[in-house]
Amino acid sequence: SDDVKFKPAVLSKLVFGAPLQVDVSANFLLYDRLTLGAAYRWSAALSGTIGFQISDALMIGFAYDRETTELGQSQFNDGSYEVFLRFELFKKYNRMLTPRFF
Numbered sequence: 123s124d125d126v127k128f129k130p131a132v133l134s135k136l137v138f139g140a141p142l143q144v145d146v147s148a149n150f151l152l153y154d155r156l157t158l159g160a161a162y163r164w165s166a167a168l169s170g171t172i173g174f175q176i177s178d179a180l181m182i183g184f185a186y187d188r189e190t191t192e193l194g195q196s197q198f199n200d201g202s203y204e205v206f207l208r209f210e211l212f213k214k215y216n217r218m219l220t221p222r223f224f
Contacts, residue, residue, distance in 0.1 A: 127151040157183070166191060173206075181208040 128150055135143040142164075149159035149171070157173040168190055173183030188201035 125153050157181075179210045179213065182206070183208075 128148070131145075131147045131149075133145040133147075137143075143166070144164040145161060146164075147159060147161035149157055151157050155175045157171065157175070159171040161169045161171075163169075166189065167187055169185060169187040171183060171185040173181055175181050183206050185204040185206065186201055187204070189195075189199060193199055
């Protein structure tokens with residue numbers, strides 16, 4: 123709908139000498155302001171994200187990442203917390219050819 127936009131993504135990485143890595147994620151943009159997302163790294167981690175678009179150039183958000191391996195079960199690993207601030211310096215919008223949620 124016009125109020126909810128959905129962005130699925132799959133990312134894979136193959137490095138010789140390391141196991142195949144596959145990430146699957148889904149993000150929802152609500153009312154062009156609030157972003158909610160979740161991601162899963164195959165046999166490794168689970169994460170969630172929330173972000174709020176304050177203005178056209180400024181976004182603030184929070185993310186949490188938790189290991190799903192044995193490392194994540196140790197008493198010293200409670201996942202990672204991230205706070206992010208995105209500021210766009212230059213925006214050139216002469217015209218919009220294809221509106222997308224990226």
